[in-house]
Amino acid sequence: MHGGDLVAEVLRAQGVPFLFTLCGGHISPILVGCKARGIRVIDTRHEATAVFAADAVSRLSGRPGVAAVTAGPGLSNTVTAVKNAQIAQSPLILLGGATATLLKGRGSLQDIDQMALLRPHVKWAATARRVAEIVPLLERAFAVAQEGVPGPAFLELPLDLLYDEPTVRRLYGAAGGGGGLAGRALRLYMGAHLARLFGGADRAAAGPLIAAQPPVPPDEPLGRAAAALERAERPLLLVGAQALLDTANVGLLAAAVERLGLPVYLSSGARGLLGKDHPLQMRHQRRAALKDADLVILAGVPCDFRLDYGRHIRRRATYVAANRSRADIALNRRPDIAALGDPGLFLRRLAMLAPPAARWAFWREALIDRDDARNAAISRQAAAPSAYLNPVQLCREIEAALPDDSILVGDGGDFVATASYVIRPRGPLRWLDPGPYGTLGVGAGFALGAKLCRPEAEVWALFGDGAFGYGVAELDTFVRHGIAVIAVVGNDAGWTQIAREQGEMLGDLVGTELAATDYHRVAEGFGAAGLALDDPELTEETLAQARSLARAGRPVLINARLGKTDFRKGSISV
Known part of the structure; x- marks a missing residue:
């Protein structure tokens, strides 16, 4: 077995069903090892999406989700998603490829100080320096991620620990220098390094499932x-x-x-x-x-x-x-x-x-009476005339269409905040949002992880049109992997949560205006089903069509053209 197989052995022993990734030569043995052991490898179009998907698995299953990314920019692309998981207290495992042990700090491809980059954003971080360390360090990551206040754990895995020993020996031999005393000394040094690198690797074996008990209050x-x-x-x-x-x-x-x-x-x-x-x-x-x-x-x-x-x-x-x-x-x-x-x-x-x-x-x-009064006011606001779709009424119709087995994902500002007043999750662990960090861009990854965890559930991802830009390419991921989510893009051609405050306070909407893009056509270009909705009379019919397409196994995007309303007038963005 090579080091990638050892990683996969630990993941299998820890009951990991999915590995989220974006491929890279530094981590290829991990992906191949996982596939060979029945762990489903889900490759995304951005590394942040892979971490967001692992985060969703953590939140819904109670077990750490796992993402593996390649070195350098592959790892730096995850920082926002990792920070979101840290602040949301999600127990996940991030595996990062790295340059070969002998090449660190020597200008190797994609070689940066990855520990300095990740350490502030995780509970625990470590670098494996020998193949024999892979199993105990990865098991330690699973333990630390779950105990006490949960959070992400990071394990860096240099390239020469992941490939099989004959391949690594050949690679080092090819760089062994020429003849003479200097060449001989270099070859001796490399031989000793390789012996240490692979020493004891044949005795590495994955242990039992690691689970943490919740800390008992006094x-x-x-x-x-x-x-x-x-x-x-x-x-x-x-x-x-x-x-x-x-x-x-x-x-x-x-x-x-x-x-x-x-x-x-x-x-x-x-x-x-x-x-x-x-x-x-x-x-x-x-x-x-x-x-x-x-x-x-x-x-x-x-x-x-x-x-x-x-x-x-x-x-x-x-x-x-x-x-x-x-x-x-x-x-x-x-x-x-x-x-x-x-x-x-x-x-x-x-x-x-x-x-x-x-x-x-x-x-x-007394509190119920207050709620009833506010609900009555929301009903009146839903009936107010609006160009295109009234967002409050659209959310009411989505609420009426949701089945009991639905899971909701919220990724956006004004539209998702409006939805939170109206749409009611059907049960526990059926609502996913970024948490207190307020990260935009979580939606595609969360929807991906949710649908994989609960394939029988209808997963509805509610996007603002601004937030949707972060994950639009993941429509390709949904199509390739058969992830039949229903995405609703509340398209009001702007970053409206910011615009409300900025326009009122500063009298200028610079930077907050977007185009009323045909997102349904974008979805069709990726092979998903795209539905345009701008007539309130067709809302019920369009939602029913989306549900039918999703039940048939096809991801769906509804491009819902919203009119402007004063529903959240006075809300602030910071």
């Missing part, structure tokens, strides 16, 4: 939180994506939230935890609810910009925080009760100690 803050709930009259619960890291137990988490009976807001990857229409879930007026609450529990949600750095929670309220991260648990505002550990496990244990939920019925009803 009993003391749990008891204090239960006592605070006993005293509370207007408690409020906010659940974030970190609470769903333990994907195997999301059903138990949903049951615990129901048992607690607190009004709850779900953010980012936690959306859909309680299903489509649960009476405990509030969707609107979160800031007002936080200002009225006398007890606030943040489960896997830090006090970052989304909560105005903690200022949305009134000072007199009891503030309880459960988080795996010691830094996040006290970010910007120190909680009255801090439970360092898995927030999902914290809520499951708290539910066993909580008082009867009926005592907060009046508070829940």
Whole structure:
């Protein structure tokens, strides 16, 4: 076996079903080794997409997704996607090719200091220097990526560790110099280097599956939180994506939230935890609810910009925080009760100690009345006349068309933010968005990973037309690999989320205007199905046609021409 086979052996032992990649000579043995062992190799058109797809696999399966990219620019192309995974706390593995061990720092093709580039953006990074190190280092990467606060891990694999020994010996022999004492000394040095490089490689063997248990919150803050709930009259619960890291137990988490009976807001990857229409879930007026609450529990949600750095929670309220991260648990505002550990496990244990939920019925009803008023206003805005399609009404019709097995991916600004007010994920782990880093361009990779993880599900990717530009070439990836996603591009010919604020504040739309491109024709050029939609009377019919084409195994793009609305007037982009 060569080093690429050893990588593949570890991936197979860790239950990795897919390897996402963009090919390169530095990593070819990994791709061939994976294919030979039944690991499906999915090659994308950009390295960032490969990492985004691995990230989606991590979020939906609870197991690290894996991407392999070639050296130099192949690796540097991943940095944004890796950083997004780090901030979203996704456990993934990035494998990076590198120049041969003897050629580092000597001007070899695509040779850069890759460790300096990646180390700030990952939990753990290492370079294999001998073939025998590949297995233990890669297994260490799987362990570190999953434990504690999850995140990406990076393993650099030099080219001469991946190819078989006879090939590498021939390559080094060809560079062994001429005759004379200098040539002999060089050959002796290379021989010793090769002996060290391959020494012990024949004893390398992949070990068992590596899984991490969620960190258990201590009993003391749990008891204090239960006592605070006993005293509370207007408690409020906010659940974030970190609470769903333990994907195997999301059903138990949903049951615990129901048992607690607190009004709850779900953010980012936690959306859909309680299903489509649960009476405990509030969707609107979160800031007002936080200002009225006398007890606030943040489960896997830090006090970052989304909560105005903690200022949305009134000072007199009891503030309880459960988080795996010691830094996040006290970010910007120190909680009255801090439970360092898995927030999902914290809520499951708290539910066993909580008082009867009926005592907060009046508070829940008050928040439901606010939600109903906001929903009525949204309905009126959906009916407002608009050139082409009213984006609010389009989102309402997508909502009506979604089946229970759908997965939603959001990649965009104004259009996706509008969708988040209207479209409701059907269950837990059925909503993917970038997370707090706010990265545009995640959509194609997320949709790719989601459809591979859940081939029976309808995967709907909602794109802004600006964001879609990052991943448009991945339509080719969908076609080549038979990935039948439904992409909806909200085409309003602009970076509208930025334009709203920039035009209002600065009186100039420079840099925010796009063309009303025929994206459906672009899709057809890649071999996907392209549907143009600019007549609201045809929306239902077009959505039904897209679903039919996807069920037949064909990726579909709906180019939805949007009119301008004031639905998100006053929203800010930073």
